[in-house]
Amino acid sequence: MIGRRQIPRTATLVAVGILLMALAGWSDAAAPDPEFKLGHAEPNPFNPVTTIHFTLAQPAQVTLRIHDLHGGLIEEILNDFYPSGAHHAQWHGDHQNSGVYFVRMVVNGKSQVLRVTLLK
Numbered sequence: 001m002i003g004r005r006q007i008p009r010t011a012t013l014v015a016v017g018i019l020l021m022a023l024a025g026w027s028d029a030a031a032p033d034p035e036f037k038l039g040h041a042e043p044n045p046f047n048p049v050t051t052i053h054f055t056l057a058q059p060a061q062v063t064l065r066i067h068d069l070h071g072g073l074i075e076e077i078l079n080d081f082y083p084s085g086a087h088h089a090q091w092h093g094d095h096q097n098s099g100v101y102f103v104r105m106v107v108n109g110k111s112q113v114l115r116v117t118l119l120k
Helices: 009-023
Strands: 036-042 049-056 060-067 073-082 085-092 099-107 110-118
Touching: 036 099, 036 110, 049 060, 049 099, 049 110, 060 085, 073 085
Parallel strands: none
Antiparallel strands: 036 049, 049 085, 060 073, 060 099, 099 110
16 A cells, blocks of 8 residues: 555554553653652663663662563562662563563562563
C-alpha cells in the first residue's frame, strides 16, 4: 500500500510492554516520588552488565526486579534494607536474550520502572 509505514517490531513490543505495565498499575516514573528515585542505568544499551542507580530520601526496604516485555519476572536482583542516600545495583544479563527489559523498583508499596536494552 502506498504511503503506509511499517512500524518496527521492537517499537511495537515496547509499546505493548508499556501498556501492560500501565494496566498492571505500575508507575512509569513520570511523576517523581519524594521518597525514592529510580535513576538511570549505565551503560544502556548494555552487554552483559548494567549498573542501576537509585536514591532514597529515608531508610527503606528496596526491591529491584527485572521483567520482560510481557511483565514476566526474569530475576530479582535486590531485596534488602538500605539507608537513605544514593545507591546502585548491577544486573548481569549474561543468560538472557537481546531485547528490552524493565527494571521495577518497589519501595513502601510504590513502584517506578526503568527500561533497559540488552544487546548481544
